[in-house]
Amino acid sequence: MLCPFCNAKDSRVLESRVAGENSVRRRRQCETCERRFTTYERVEVMQLLVIKRSGSREPYLREKLRAGLSRACAKTMVTAEQIDDLLDSVENELAADGKREVTATNLGELALLKLRNLDQVAYVRFASVYRQFRSIEDFLAELHSLSRTPRVISSTKKDDERPTATISSTTDRNPT
Secondary structure, three states, X not given: OOOOOOOOOOEEEEEEXXXXXXXXXXXXXXXXXXXXXXXXXXXXXXXXXXXXXXXXEEEOOHHHHHHHXXXXXXXXXXXXXXXXXXXXXXXXXXHHHOOOEEEHHHHHHHHHHHHHOOOHHHHHHHHHHHOOOOOHHHHHHHXXXXXXXXXXXXXXXXXXXXXXXEEEOHHHOOOO
């Protein structure tokens, strides 16, 4: 591993820990300049091709999907770590499927499904770009669909407990 400060080749691993489903965080120290830096190692999954709406194929780029999700999640309570977890979840599901190609439609719908349970505002933002909303009616239809569909909310009570899931529906706010 090259040191980002002096470009020396030798570094020593000081600490390693799991950082997500398919990655390891390593704290390193350069043997030459003795400065410390952090690296992340990720399992390399098979090269996935995305079939665009035009029929063209291009390599799946995690950063491209991250950029779209980050724009949708701007000024919400969604953290960068949650976005990375969402990306890991999408990639794991695609890897488990075992196919080497995925349509842009399926990729977008999978990301939307996971985003829907994370943050509804970010979901609508991402959906508006991904589904190419052209009018206020498109937004209203999506909002209506969102308000009628229950979503799974995960929560934990203590750090050592497993998450529990509950079903919530936005239509149950005003019981009459």
